[in-house]
Amino acid sequence: MVPLTRSPASEAPACSPAPDTPAWHCVHVYYHAPDKDALLLDAVRPLLDGLRGEVAAAYVLRHWRQGPHLRINVKAAPAVWERVVRPRVDEVVGGYLREHPSRAALDPDESLPRHRLLAMREQERGPLTPWPPDNSIRDAPYDSRRHVLGTDEEADLLAAFYVDANPLLFDMLEHVRAGRDGKTGLALSLMLTIAHTSQRIDRSYLSFRMHAEGYLTWAADPGAARASFERTFRERRAALTRRVRDVVACLDDAGAPPVPFVREWAALLERYRPEIAAMMEDGRLVQPTIEPGEAFAARPGEPRAPQREPSELQRLVFDNPAYHEAIFSSPAFRRYRVLLNYTYLHLTRLGLTPLDRFRTCHLLADAVEEVYGLSGLDSLRRFASAGAGATADGGTQPVT
Structure with a gap:
C-alpha cells in the first residue's frame, strides 16, 4: 500500500507550498473498452507498487466525464512527479495501452444526454465534450470533490479512505478475474x-x-x-x-x-x-x-x-x-x-x-x-x- 500523508486544512500554510512539498497530481487514462479490470490489474497496480517509498500517496478511480477513463491520483513533490512519476506513467500504462488497445467505438453524442444528467446529479464540474482520443493519457487538475464535500478536511478523509482501500480494490478485482x-x-x-x-x-x-x-x-x-x-x-x-x-x-x-x-x-x-x-x-x-x-x-x-x-x-x-x-x-x-x-x-x-x-x-x-x-x-x-x-x-x- 502507498501510505497517505494528510495535511488538514487547519494546518495548511497561508502561502504557496514549498517546491518540495507533496501535492496532488492527476492523469486521466482514456480507455473506452467496457472491461477495465486488466488495465487496472496489469498496468495501474504495478505502477503504484513501483512508486512505494517515492510518493506520499496514490489511488485510482474510474470516471465517465469526456469519455470512460481512469484517474490516477498521486501525491508527490512536483520534482518527483515530473522526473519520476509522470515518465513512469507513460512507460507502464502507456506500454499497456500500446499492447492492449481499446477497440471500442463509442458515440459521444449518444452519451451526451445521459452525461448531462449525471453531471447534475453528481455535481460534476468541467466540460462533457470533446472526448480525448481513446487509448490516450492526459494530464488533468486533481479533483478533490471539495465543492461537494464542503471542507478540505472532508476531502482529505475521503482521499485517505481511497488510498487505504486501494490494496483491497486490487485484491477484489483479482478475486473476480480468478472466477472466485x-x-x-x-x-x-x-x-x-x-x-x-x-x-x-x-x-x-x-x-x-x-x-x-x-x-x-x-x-x-x-x-x-x-x-x-x-x-x-x-x-x-x-x-x-x-x-x-x-x-x-x-x-x-x-x-x-x-x-x-x-x-x-x-x-x-x-x-x-x-x-x-x-x-x-x-x-x-x-x-x-x-x-x-x-x-x-x-x-x-x-x-x-x-x-x-x-x-x-x-x-x-x-x-x-x-x-x-x-x-x-x-x-x-x-x-x-x-x-x-x-x-x-x-x-x-x-x-x-x-x-x-x-x-x-x-x-x-x-x-x-x-x-x-x-x-x-x-x-x-x-x-x-x-x-x-x-x-x-x-x-x-x-x-x-
Whole structure:
C-alpha cells in the first residue's frame, strides 16, 4: 500500500507550498473498452507498487466525464512527479495501452444526454465534450470533490479512505478475474458488512430498500424495472439468502468460516469510525439534511423526472417527522451514512454502474427480509401508527 500523508486544512500554510512539498497530481487514462479490470490489474497496480517509498500517496478511480477513463491520483513533490512519476506513467500504462488497445467505438453524442444528467446529479464540474482520443493519457487538475464535500478536511478523509482501500480494490478485482466471485456478490458482501457493523442487519437493511425505491421512482418504466429486479431475486434466491447468513455469521462469530473480504472491509471501516465521529462532534464534518416533505420537491435546474409519484414506503420515511427525529438526526445514523457512501464509492471503483448498485440494494433488501421474516413496509406502518414513541421494528431501536 502507498501510505497517505494528510495535511488538514487547519494546518495548511497561508502561502504557496514549498517546491518540495507533496501535492496532488492527476492523469486521466482514456480507455473506452467496457472491461477495465486488466488495465487496472496489469498496468495501474504495478505502477503504484513501483512508486512505494517515492510518493506520499496514490489511488485510482474510474470516471465517465469526456469519455470512460481512469484517474490516477498521486501525491508527490512536483520534482518527483515530473522526473519520476509522470515518465513512469507513460512507460507502464502507456506500454499497456500500446499492447492492449481499446477497440471500442463509442458515440459521444449518444452519451451526451445521459452525461448531462449525471453531471447534475453528481455535481460534476468541467466540460462533457470533446472526448480525448481513446487509448490516450492526459494530464488533468486533481479533483478533490471539495465543492461537494464542503471542507478540505472532508476531502482529505475521503482521499485517505481511497488510498487505504486501494490494496483491497486490487485484491477484489483479482478475486473476480480468478472466477472466485462476481462483482455483484462482492458488492453484497461489502454492503452487508457496513450495515451489520453499524447496527444489526435486520434493522439497518432498510437503507438499501430506500435507495432501490428511489431508483424505481425515477425509472422510465417503474413497473418493468421492479419486475426485472424481482425476477432476478427469484432466480438467485438461494444464493442471496445464503450470502446473508454467511456474512452475518462471519461478522458475529470469530470461529465462523471467513467470507472473502468481509472481515477486511469491517476492519477498514472500524479504523475510520472514530475519526468520523470526532469530525462530526466538533463540526468539521457536516452532512446535508432534509426536512419532512422536502425529499420529493424538485430542485432548481433538475430535469423533470419520468415518474415522480413516491411509493408508500418513501412517504412513510420522508414525510414522517418522528422518523426524521429518531433516525436522520441520530449521530449513529449520520456516521453510518458516511461509511455507506464510502462503500458505494468503492463499488464504483470495482466497476459497478449505478443501475448495478440499485439492483443490488433491492436484492439485498429482499434477501434480508426473507432470512429474518421481515417486511420493511409493515414495520414503517407500525412506526407511523404508534407515533414518535414507537420503534419501526417493535424493539428499542427504529429501522435505519
